[in-house]
Amino acid sequence: MKNHYLHRAGAITRVVHLAIALLISFQCAFALTPEKGRGHVRGLVQTSDGQPAGFVNVSIKGSSKGSITNEQGEYIIRNVAEGSQILVVQLVGYTAVEIPVDVVAEETITVPVVNLKENSNQLEEVQVKGNVNRFADKETDYVARLPLKNLENPQVYSAVNKDLINEQVITDFKDALRNVAGVAPVNNPAGGTGATIRGFSATTTVRNGMAVQIYQSDPINLERVEVIKGPSGTLFGSSLVSFGGLINQVTKKPFETFKGEVSYTTGSYELSRFTADVNTPLNADKTLLLRVNAAAHSEGTWQTFGHNRRYTATPSLLYKVDDRLTLTFDAELNATNRSTVAYYQNMNKTSYTNFKDIPVASKTSLGGENIDADLTALNYAVGARYAINSKWTSQTNVTIGNNRIEHSNQIYPNWTSDTTFNRNISNYGPRIFTSINAQQNFTGNFNLGRLRNRLLVGLDVYTFTSQLRYTDVGTYDVVNTNKPIPGINLDKVNDILATKTNSNNQTRLSTYSAYASDVINLTERLIVMLSVRIDRFVNIATITNGIKGTNDYKQTAVSPKFGFVYQVAPEQLSIFGNYMNGFQNVAPVVQPDGTTSAFKPLNANQWEFGLKAEAFNRKLTGTVSYYDISINNATRIENSFTIQDGQQKSKGYEFELVANPVPGLNIVAGYAKNDNKVVKAAAFEGNYVAQVPTDYANLWVSYKFTGKTLRNFGLGFGGNYVSDCYFEAANVITIPGYTLINASLFYDQPKWRVTLKGNNLANEATFSNWGLPQPLRQLVGSVTIKF
Numbered sequence: 144m145k146n147h148y149l150h151r152a153g154a155i156t157r158v159v160h161l162a163i164a165l166l167i168s169f170q171c172a173f174a175l176t177p178e179k180g181r182g183h184v185r186g187l188v189q190t191s192d193g194q195p196a197g198f199v200n201v202s203i204k205g206s207s208k209g210s211i212t213n214e215q216g217e218y219i220i221r222n223v224a225e226g227s228q229i230l231v232v233q234l235v236g237y238t239a240v241e242i243p244v245d246v247v248a249e250e251t252i253t254v255p256v257v258n259l260k261e262n263s264n265q266l267e268e269v270q271v272k273g274n275v276n277r278f279a280d281k282e283t284d285y286v287a288r289l290p291l292k293n294l295e296n297p298q299v300y301s302a303v304n305k306d307l308i309n310e311q312v313i314t315d316f317k318d319a320l321r322n323v324a325g326v327a328p329v330n331n332p333a334g335g336t337g338a339t340i341r342g343f344s345a346t347t348t349v350r351n352g353m354a355v356q357i358y359q360s361d362p363i364n365l366e367r368v369e370v371i372k373g374p375s376g377t378l379f380g381s382s383l384v385s386f387g388g389l390i391n392q393v394t395k396k397p398f399e400t401f402k403g404e405v406s407y408t409t410g411s412y413e414l415s416r417f418t419a420d421v422n423t424p425l426n427a428d429k430t431l432l433l434r435v436n437a438a439a440h441s442e443g444t445w446q447t448f449g450h451n452r453r454y455t456a457t458p459s460l461l462y463k464v465d466d467r468l469t470l471t472f473d474a475e476l477n478a479t480n481r482s483t484v485a486y487y488q489n490m491n492k493t494s495y496t497n498f499k500d501i502p503v504a505s506k507t508s509l510g511g512e513n514i515d516a517d518l519t520a521l522n523y524a525v526g527a528r529y530a531i532n533s534k535w536t537s538q539t540n541v542t543i544g545n546n547r548i549e550h551s552n553q554i555y556p557n558w559t560s561d562t563t564f565n566r567n568i569s570n571y572g573p574r575i576f577t578s579i580n581a582q583q584n585f586t587g588n589f590n591l592g593r594l595r596n597r598l599l600v601g602l603d604v605y606t607f608t609s610q611l612r613y614t615d616v617g618t619y620d621v622v623n624t625n626k627p628i629p630g631i632n633l634d635k636v637n638d639i640l641a642t643k644t645n646s647n648n649q650t651r652l653s654t655y656s657a658y659a660s661d662v663i664n665l666t667e668r669l670i671v672m673l674s675v676r677i678d679r680f681v682n683i684a685t686i687t688n689g690i691k692g693t694n695d696y697k698q699t700a701v702s703p704k705f706g707f708v709y710q711v712a713p714e715q716l717s718i719f720g721n722y723m724n725g726f727q728n729v730a731p732v733v734q735p736d737g738t739t740s741a742f743k744p745l746n747a748n749q750w751e752f753g754l755k756a757e758a759f760n761r762k763l764t765g766t767v768s769y770y771d772i773s774i775n776n777a778t779r780i781e782n783s784f785t786i787q788d789g790q791q792k793s794k795g796y797e798f799e800l801v802a803n804p805v806p807g808l809n810i811v812a813g814y815a816k817n818d819n820k821v822v823k824a825a826a827f828e829g830n831y832v833a834q835v836p837t838d839y840a841n842l843w844v845s846y847k848f849t850g851k852t853l854r855n856f857g858l859g860f861g862g863n864y865v866s867d868c869y870f871e872a873a874n875v876i877t878i879p880g881y882t883l884i885n886a887s888l889f890y891d892q893p894k895w896r897v898t899l900k901g902n903n904l905a906n907e908a909t910f911s912n913w914g915l916p917q918p919l920r921q922l923v924g925s926v927t928i929k930f
Contacts (some may be wrong), residue, residue, distance in 0.1 A: 144495050146818075149429045150388075150696070151510060151538040152297075152585060154181060154481060157469070157534075158175075158443075158865075160652055162279055165273075170794070175558065176691060179491060180223060180225040180268075180590075181222045181223060181224055181226075181246075181249075181595070182223055182246045182247050182248055182250045182251065182776055183221050183223065183250075183588075184203070184218065184220045184228075184230065184244060184246060184251075184252050184254060185217070185218065185219040185220075185221070185251055185252070185253055185254070185542060186201075186217075186218060186230075186254035186255070186256065186257060187215075187217055187218075187256045187257070187258055187261065188201065188212050188216045188218065188232055188256075188257045189218050189257070189258050189259070189364065190259050190261060190337075191258060191260055191261060192910060193214075194400055194663060195214065195215045195217075195398060195399075195400055195402075195790040196212060196216045196234070196259055196403070196808075197213060197214040197215070197216060197217030197926070197928070198211055198214075198277070199211065199216070199218075199232060199233070199234055199259070200211060200233050200234075200760065201214045201220065201230065201232050201233075202217045202220075202224055202229075202230075202233075203220060203228050203229070203230065203231070203242065204228070204229035204230070204231050204466070205229070205590070205847070206223075206224070206228075206554070207749070207759075207774060208222070208223055209714070209760070210282075210464055211275065211761060212412075212698050213282070213400075215396075215398035216650070216690030219251075221290070221292065221493050221819075222548025222667075223246050224246065224597075225247060225248040226245070226246060227243065227244075227246075228241075228243070228244050228245075228246050229241050229242070229243055229244075229391050230242040230244050230895070232259070234259050234261055235592050235658075240259065242254060242257065244622075244907070245803065247563045248919055249533070249534065249588070249590055249594055251533065251590065252534045256743070259607045259735040261720070262709050262817075264445070265431075267596075268431070271570075272341030275308075275710070275803060276761055276762055276763075276801060276802065276803035276808055276809065276913060277304075277306045277803070277809050277845075277922045278303075278304060278306060278307045278801050278811050278843075278845075279757075279761060279764045279801045279803075280302045280304035280367055280603040281293040281300070281302050281344070281764070282554055283300075283302070283369060283393070285351065285352040285369060285371075285391055285393065286298060286300050286369065286371050286391075286660070287584045287599070287660065287672075288352065288378050288599050288601065289379070289584075289597055289660070289662070289892075290600045290658070291597065291662060292570075292844055293713065293755060293757065293764075294708065294710060294715075294717045294755055294757055295491065295662070295708055296672075296706075296718075296719075297670075297672055297707055297718075297719040297720060297721040298371065298373065298375075298706065298723070299372060299373065299751065299766055299768050299770075300369055300371045300372060300374070300722055301322075301323045301324065301326075301369070301370045301372070301560075301754070301766075301799060301813075302368065302369050302370075303319050303320070303322045303323060303367060303368045303370075304366070304367040305324060305366055305367060305395075307319075308362055308365060308368075308813065308928075309841070310829060310845060310857075310859055310887065310889065310898070310921075311859070311887065311900065312408060312662045312688055312887065312900040312923055312925050313415070314345065314385050314408060314416055314440065314896050314923075315362075315364050316359070316360045316361065316362050316441075316695070317330060317336045318330070318334050319336075319365070319368050319842055320338050320368065320370065320390070320809055321361060321863050321883075322813075322841055322843060323368075323370045323799075323813065323841070324797050324798060324799040324813025324815045324839065324884045325340065325341065325372075325795070325797045325813065325839050326339065326340055326370060326814030326839065327336050327339040327839060327911070327912050328835055328911075329589070329911045329912060329913045329915070330484070330553070330911070330915060331913070332483055332484055332485070332486040332553050332915070333358065333481070333483060333516050333548070333553060333571070333708075334358060334359055334481045334483065334484075334518075334552050335347075335358035335359060335361065336358070336359060336570070337835070338370075338390060339370060339387070339835060339912055340372060340385065340388040340390075341373065341386075341387035341388060341434070341627075341770065341772060341793055341817060342386075342610070342772070342793035342795075342817050342832060342835045343386045343388075343793065344385055344387075345381075345384070345385040345387055345389055345390055345392070345412040346385075347360060347390050347392065348383055349383050349384070349389050349390060349391045349392065350391070350392045350394065350475070350522065350524070350539075350542070351391070351392070351393060351394055351473075351524065352379075352391060352540075353380070353524060353580050353582065354383050354542060354544060354607075355392075355475070355520075355522040355542060355544045355546055355578075355579035356520060356522065356544030356546035356577070356578050356606055356864075357475070357477060357480070357520040357522060357544070357546055357757075358479070358518055358546060358548075358849025359453060359477070359479045359518065359520075360392060360475075360477070361438045361440065361453060361454055361455040361477065362373060362393075362395045362663060362873040363393060363397070363418050363436045363437065363457070364395055364436045364455070364457040364475065365393070365394065366393045366394060366395045366396065366580045366824060367393045367726075367876070368390065368391070368392060368393070369391040369393055369510070370385070370389075370390055370391075371389050371390075371391060371823075371843070372386050372388040372389060372746045372797075373387070373388055373721070373723045373725075373749045373751060373771075373772070374386045374387075374388075374640065374723050374724055374725025374726075374748070374749050374772065375388060375389055375723065375725060375740060376678075376700075376702040376724055376726045377658060377660070377674045377675065377676045377702045377703065377704035377723065377724060378660065378674065378676070378704070378724040380409045380483065380603065380605065380654055380656055380676070380678060381643055381651075381654070381678065381700070381726050381727050381728060381744070382605055382607065382654055382799075383605075384725065384726075386725045386727075386747035386772060386774070386793075387415055387772075387793070387841075391528055394457065394459065394473065394475075395420065395434060395436060395457075395459065395634075395639065395699045396431065396434065396459060396471075397422055397432035397434040397459055398416075398422060398426070398434075399424055399429045399432060399434055399461065399537065400422070400647045401422065401423045402422050402929060402930070403420055403421035403422060403423075403927040403929075403930055404416075404419075404420050404720070404791065404927055404930065405418065405419045405420075405927070405928050406418045406419075406467040406925060406926065406927040406928070407925070407926055408586045408923055408924065408925040408926075409477065409923065409924055410591060410914075410916075410921060410922050410923030411445075411920070411921040411922050411923065412442055412444055412899075412921060413441070413442060413443035414441075414442045414443075414859060415442070416438065416439070416440045416441070417438070417439045417725055418436070418437065418438045418439075418530075418738075419437050419438075420434070420435075420436045421434070421435050423435040424772065424806055430462065430463050431460075431461075431790065432458055432460070432461040432462075432463075432464075434454070434458075434459045434461070435457070435458045436455075436456075436457045436459075437456045437457070438453075438454070438455045438467045438748045440453045440454070440627055441453075441456050441885045444482065444508070444883075445505075445506060445918050445921070446505075446506055446507065446508035446512075446916070447507055447508045447630070448508040448510055448511050448512045448627045448630050449481075449508055449510070449512070450480070450481065450482055450484065450512070450515070450699045451480075451481040452479070452480045452481070452661050453477060453478065453479040453480070454473070454477070454478045454479075455476065455477045455478075455480070455612055455774045456474075456476045456592060457473070457474065457475045457476070458473070458474050458487050459471070459472070459473045459474075459602070459765040460472045460612035462899070464877075465517065466530070467511045467529055467530040467531075468527065468528070468529050468530075469527070469528045469529075470523050470526070471524070471525065471526040471527075471528075471691050472523075472524070472526075472527075473521070473523070473524040473525075474521075474522065474523050474524075475521075475522040476520075476521055476617070477518075477519070477520040477521075477729055478518070478519050479516075479517075479518045479519075480516070480517050480518075481516055482508070482510055482512070482513055482514065482516075483510055483514060483516050483551060483552060483553050483554060484508075484509075484510065484554070484801055484915055484916070485508075485509035485554040485555070485556050486554070486555055486556075486868075486914070486915065487555075487556050487558065487914060488555045488558065488567070489558045489559075490557065490558050490870065490871070491871070491873070491876070492559055492560065492874065493558050493560065493561045494559050494561055494780050495722045495876065496559070496875060497876065497877045497879060498602070498877070498878050498879055498910050498914060499820040499879055500869070502562070502624045502625075503624060503628070504908075505614075505908035505909075505916045505919065506919070507626065507632075507894060508630070509554055509622075510555055510630070510631055510644065510774040511570035511631035511632060511633060512553075512630065512632045513518060513587060513633045513745050514554065514568075514630075514633060515550075515551075515552065516548060516550065516551035516552070516553075516554045517548070517549040517550055518544070518546065518547070518548050518549070518551075519546070519547045519549070519552075520544075520546045521544075521545045521546075522542065522544045523542065523543045523544075523743065524540065524541070524542040524789065525540070525541050526538070526539065526541075527539045528781065531685055532891070533867060534587055534588055534875050535586070535587045535589075536581070536585070536587075536780070537585055537587060538583075538584045538585075538586070539581045539583050539584075539585070540580075540581070540584075541579070541580070541581045541582075541884075542578075542725070542912050543577075543578070543579055544576070544577065544578045544580075544581070544838070545575070545576070545577050545578075546575070546576040546577075546578075547573060547574070547575050547576075548571060548572050548573065548575075549572050549573055550570065550571070550572035550635060551570070551571040551574070551591060551624070552568055552616075552633075553568065553569045553570075554566065554567070554568055554572055554631070555567045555568070555569065556557055556622070557618075557717055559621075561622055562625055562832060563621060563622065563624070564621075564622055564624075565618045565620075565621055565622075565623055566619045566620050566621070566631070567616070567617060567618055567619065567620050568616040568617070568631075568639075568694075569613070569614070569616060569635075569666060570613070570614040570615075570616050570645075571611065571612070571613055571639055572611070572612060573612055574609070574610070574611045575608075575609070575611075576607070576608075576609055576811060576830035577607070577608045577609075578605065578606065578608075579604075580603070580606070581603070581604045582601060582602070582605070582750065583601060583602045583603075584599060584600070584601040584654045585599070585600045586598065586599050588651075594663060594664065594665070595663070595664035596661055596662070596663055596664075597662040597869040598659070598662075599658075599660040599661075599662070599909065600659045601657070601658050601661065601766045602656070602657055602659075603627040603633070603654070603656040603658070603860075603923040604653070604654070604655055604656075605653065605654045605656075606651075606653045607651070607652050607653075608649070608650070608651045608652045609648075609649070609651075610647075610648070610649050611647070611648045611649075611835075612645050612646070612647050613645060613646045613647075613648070614634060614640055614643050614644075614645040614646070615643065616639050616640055616641070616643060617639065619631060619635070619639065620638065626720055629884060634756050646687065646688060647685040647687070647688055647689075648686065648687050648688075649685065650683070650685050651682075651683040652680070652681065652683065653681045653683075654675065654679065654680050654681070655678075655679045656678045657672065657676070657677050657681070658675065658676035658677070659675070660672060660673070660674035660675075660704070661673050667710075667713070668710040668711075668713060669707070669708070669709050669710075670707065670708040670709075670710075671705075671706065671707045671708075672704070672705065672706040672707070672708075672721075673704075673705055673709075674703065674704035674705070675701065675702065675703050675704070676700075676701070676702040676703075676704075677699070677700075677701055677776055678700045678701075678702065678726070679697070679698075679699050680697065680699070680700065680728045680744075682694065682695055682696050682698075682728070682730065683695055684699070687719045694730055694731075696730055696741070696745075698728050698733050698744055700726045700728070700744040701919065702724045702725070702726055703722070703724055704722065704723050704724060705721065706719065706720065706721035706722070706723075707719065707720050707723045712758075714757065714783075715757060715758045716753065716755070716756050716757075716758065717755045717756075718751075718752075718753075718754060719752065719753060719754070719755060719896035720749070720751065720752040720806075721749070721751050721752075722749065722750055723748075723749040723751070724747070724748055724749075725746070725747040725749075726745060726747070727744060727745040727869075728744050728745075729742040729743070729745050729778060729787070730743060732778070732785040732786050734785065735783045735784060735820075739751045739786060739812070742776075742778060742787045743776060743890045744788065745774065745776060745777055745778075746775070746776055747772055747774050748772070748773070748775075749770055749771065749772045750770070750771050750772050751768055751769065751770040751771070751775075752768065752769060753766060753768025754766070754767045754768075757797060760859075762802060762803045762804065763801075763802045763803075763804070764800075764802070765797070765798070765800040765801065765802070766797070766798070766799045767795050767798050768796065769794075769795070770794065770795060770796070770797075771792070771793075771794040772792070772793040772794065773790070773791075773792050773793070774789070774791040775787065775790050776789070777789030777790065777791060777824075779823070779824050780825045781825060782838050785814060785836075787824075788823065789823055789824050790821075790822035790823035791819070791820070791821055791822055791824075791832065792819070792820060792822050792826075793816075793817060793818070793819035793820075793832075793835075794817075794818055794819075795813040795815060795816045795817035795818055796815070796816055797813070797816075797861050798813060798814045798815070799812075799813045800812045801811070807847045807848060807849045808844070808845070809844075809845045809846075810842075810843070810844050810845075811841070811842070811861075812837070812842045812843075813841045814838075814839065814840045814841075815834065815838070815840075815841065816835055816837065816838055816839075816893060817836070817838075817840040818831075818837060818840070819831060819832040819835045820832065821872075826872070827872045827873060827874070830869075830872060830873070830874045831868070831869055831873075831874055831906075832869070832879070833869050833870060833872050833874075834869070834870065834912050834913055834914070835868055835869050835912070836865050836866045836867065836868040836880065836912050837866050837867075837868070838864070838865070838866035838880075839863075839864070839865055839866070840863065840864040841861070841862075841864075842861040842862060842863075843859060843861035844848055844859065844860050844861055845858070845859040845861075846858050846859075847891070848879070855890055855892055856889070856890055857887075857888070857889045857891060857924070858886075858887070858888055858889075859885075859888075859889070860885070860886045860887075861884075861885055861886075862882060862883070862884040862885050862895075863881075863882070863883045864881050864882045864883075864885045865881055865912060866880040866881075867880045869883075870911050871912055878910050878912055878913075878914050879909075879910065879919070881907065881909035881910070881911070882905070882907070883902070883903050883905075883907070884903070884904045884905050885900070885901060885902050885903070885904065886900070886901050886904060887899065887900040893929070893930050894927050894928070894930070895926070895927060895929060896923075896925075896926075896927040896929070897925070897926050897927075898921070898925045898927075899918070899923075899924050900922070900923045900924075901921070901922050901923075902918070902920065902921045902922075902923070902926070903917075903918060903919060904920060905920075905922065906919050906930070
């Protein structure tokens with residue numbers, strides 16, 4: 144066994160050496176390749192009345208280089224040939240504005256503010272006519288932790304922007320994830336949000352690329368949601384991500400003009416929701432900017448008992464100290480009280496082989512009106528961005544997260560026969576999660592010889608503390624499904640709770656990491672990415688009821704990442720491939736013979752290749768890819784001993800399309816196939832991994848009328864399909880797949896918007912892939928005032 148570990152350590156060392164050797168050889172081989180110098184062009188576009196001009200085409204005349212302004216009117220065009228160029232700014236259907244610019248190699252040129260002849264109302268009309276791909280938003284600094292276009296990035300990711308979130312009247316964070324190919328969103332029994340991605344469960348504890356502590360985010364503060372796919376340990380570590388990927392919540396940022404909107408939403412199940420988003424400069428020179436988002440949400444349930452009440456406030460402050468230094472402060476303050484839902488146990492003691500057989504209607508709650516979870520989340524972030532010079536930038540970020548679960552009564556129906564189950568309750572609380580994440584990144588954009596490098600070098604420190612009081616309340620009652628099922632009475636639960644002994648636990652861990660990633664242009668079209676992370680994990684022994692345990696340990700992991708991109712058609716079509724690694728720390732185990740076995744970190748390795756497109760002036764964007772994720776060193780039990788040779792393989796393919804084929808029509812579509820099986824284990828070899836569907840499909844088609852008669856009216860239609868999966872590792876009990884059909888009707892003016900939305904129009908009783916019931920049909924209406 145020792146030789147096996149030495150072999151693994153040697154293999155990792157050889158991989159790191161290979162990465163370094165490849166980097167050096169690429170630099171030497173191509174340093175003399177003659178290429179013309181290039182620079183970046185950035186700027187701001189405004190309307191004639193001084194408002195930011197979003198979704199305006201900006202391009203370099205006579206080339207394929209171009210971009211689209213974001214909501215704040217900002218744009219950047221990267222890798223423009225040096226020398227005199229003509230910048231073309233054009234609002235579709237109106238006269239273009241042409242501006243001469245002199246591009247300097249290896250520098251970023253800031254163009255003076257471009258003022259269109261059209262005002263904000265005219266711009267709004269153009270957007271209403273649908274001349275832009277409104278739902279395509281893949282410009283990000285987070286996926287690679289440096290500015291990198293989608294077509295330059297060998298990793299696959301999807302983005303759901305706030306335009307799509309608003310059009311679909313999304314009030315539950317997990318519903319935004321339904322727009323991502325290959326993703327099945329879930330809520331856990333306590334109400335926390337997560338998703339299944341590429342066969343693995345992911346949580347929502349990443350915000351702007353940093354760690355946060357929150358179970359239930361409100362969508363009010365979302366600029367977009369990024370789903371970054373595949374094991375991403377090299378740049379994001381092990382504590383925040385799964386082997387299938389991660390969910391990054393990108394929040395709204397302040398900008399330089401006064402703007403805002405307020406909205407009220409009502410609908411089925413006593414839904415009442417008020418939101419506000421207000422942005423304003425705080426001084427005359429617009430260097431101090433404030434944006435505040437807030438939401439008050441109250442909702443009942445489609446079941447016999449239940450509620451969801453939450454309040455959110457998210458102030459964001461930006462201070463431009465000078466041309467080089469920008470400071471930011473963000474806070475997310477959330478209070479949630481929501482009913483908990485039942486999670487079935489021991490179904491193997493019944494004859495049921497499908498959740499459809501269970502004789503409990505979807506509308507029947509197995510809890511009670513005040514059997515709930517009470518949570519408070521306080522997350523703070525500070526950042527400093529400093530331009531060291533034209534080539535190097537420093538980014539410093541610190542986040543502090545605190546999530547307190549005051550109480551959570553979780554319900555576990557424990558089946559004893561086809562018609563009876565014990566209604567067991569576990570009480571959690573107070574349960575306090577506290578984390579601190581500090582990160583220092585340096586990014587450079589420079590040439591070695593004629594070879595362009597975009598280099599990231601970073602340090603990351605993460606600490607996490609959990610304090611938990613847990614009480615096993617035990618059996619509340621015995622339910623006979625042939626009789627009416629009463630609600631749980633909180634007073635009776637508390638009476639039982641008072642007779643029980645609770646357990647108090649404290650856990651602490653820390654990680655200290657260093658990483659580097661270099662994106663190298665071998666030619667103008669061929670790009671390679673070479674990345675590596677060294678991670679030191681420290682686990683402090685758990686303290687249980689005042690007694691210190693023996694599970695303290697330290698572990699070091701090395702996580703490499705490689706990728707390539709070849710642009711078949713520059714700025715339009717890329718071929719890509721990647722090797723990515725994820726890891727999870729594994730604690731030592733005391734074996735039956737008294738010896739202690741120390742294990743290596745659990746590793747997942749992905750190979751992937753595919754195509755990315757941003758064609759027809761970005762009217763069509765899409766990704767097609769095939770991936771293979773292998774785990775070859777999972778721990779398993781054999782003859783009572785723990786050994787580290789377990790194997791699992793998750794493989795599949797994904798297709799994503801975001802398109803604006805004709806004016807007014809926008810399409811978001813996706814399909815994914817996943818095959819995730821246990822290869823080598825103590826039992827159930829060859830079985831599918833539990834609670835992982837094999838097929839996923841999503842569609843949303845939106846049309847805004849462009850004629851005079853129905854101008855400003857729009858329709859949306861779509862839904863989701865998720866296939867069957869197995870509830871347990873034995874692959875005996877099936878969770879049935881589901882199809883959700885949704886539709887919307889909206890009227891959108893420059894100053895106000897009205898939307899009617901129907902969710903699950905077929906009123907089908909469905910289960911998530913965790914076996915939890917999902918809402919029946921819901922009709923909602925929303926009114927928004929924009930100013």
